[in-house]
Amino acid sequence: MTTDRRPAGSVLAELAAILGRVTGREQVAVITPETALFGGGVGLDSLTGTLLLVEVQHRFGVDVAAADLNLDCLATLATLAAFVSERLPVRDSR
């Protein structure tokens, strides 16, 4: 059995690009993986947070809002990348 699971690093890079797009700020795409998404530098809110979740579902097929009711995985880009990587649909090629 093989999987098309991508390394967490590439998920992280894609998430950073998505975050830059939904916030409309390119500099957000170069924040560190440990920067808090809520408040402070990124300031994720209801609107930008929803857009981020929509893009994550489109791109990775992971419904974050249904799987993490408290949205704890939105703490940082690193926690979101780990959450998404663990749940990437696995292609079974038997």
Place this chain on the structure above:
Amino acid sequence: MIKCVVWDIDNTLLAGTYLESGARPPGPDPELLGVLRELDHRGIVHALASKNPPEAADYVATVTGVPFAAAECGWGRKSDALRRIIDDLGLGADAVAFVDDDLLERAEVAAALPEVLVLLPEDAADAPSWPEFSPAVITAEGRRRGEMYAQRRRRQEEARAFGGSRDDFLRRACTEVLIAPAGLGDVPRLHELSVRTHQFNTASAPVSEGELASLHGSAGHRLVAVRLRDRFGDDGIVGGALIDRGEANDSGVPPDPGAARSWTVSLLMMSCRALGRGVLDALLAALCQRAVADGAGELRIPCLVTDRNVPLRLALAAAGFRAGAAAQPGQPATFGRSLTEPPPGLPDWATVADGP
């Protein structure tokens, strides 16, 4: 004024899914069928945007008996389907409403076409009573709404051109959020919001004017009105909250003296028109601070967990609220925040007026 409503088909106009129902597709949703006919009588045009084969549009036209001025069936982005409908019909995007049961479709359209009024099916069920769907009745509120759409368009154009952070734009727009004890005169508008808001509403049912008025005068409760304005315009009351202070109740029974008191927010609501303007952050921060000032140790917000209130859950998460580990989708949960940790800071565009 809305001139055209673009409808989703599956689980919106139809009481089920067209393709997954075998030989016999589901019938129309009875409540929305009434809305379709009523708006049609008023001269408002209907259109369809659906991820279905074109036969689905013919089927919907047949079972509803209502004409559709345009139908976009396919698997592309719904915002592109709406753009084609808007071009075909020669309308302004601000004259179009879009109704879809799917959060992702609504978010995609709202982001791509901010002038379009994006509604849940439940919102659309109320639409005939709204001034923007009532061309014959030109009320003062209806005229004001027209002006508010124009203000919103100017604000969005400037926000798109700005490029800085959201907070910087809110400051640049001279945003003012005023959080104050509600007056009795605010009760009708708060009741209206409790009926009309779905995406940003923690209660499972509307609260009547009579109930709001009686709780307004109760020592054990706080009723809060939230006003929003900026240099583009004044939106008036856009949100509210109803708080049970967890003190001696009105019948005079004292609380257990050893127990830590908590504030419980039994209703938290905001108009979706205020989305992205810093209102919920301000309201949640203000509620935490008032609860601390009142001696409460915890702020609790009961809320049904659904895919419809994801934006509300994002605001709760951002303000440090968490539900218990047992919380399940579709079930009531209580989002709580200990007040022994420092409450979130009040944004500088917010003002909190003291209670009586």
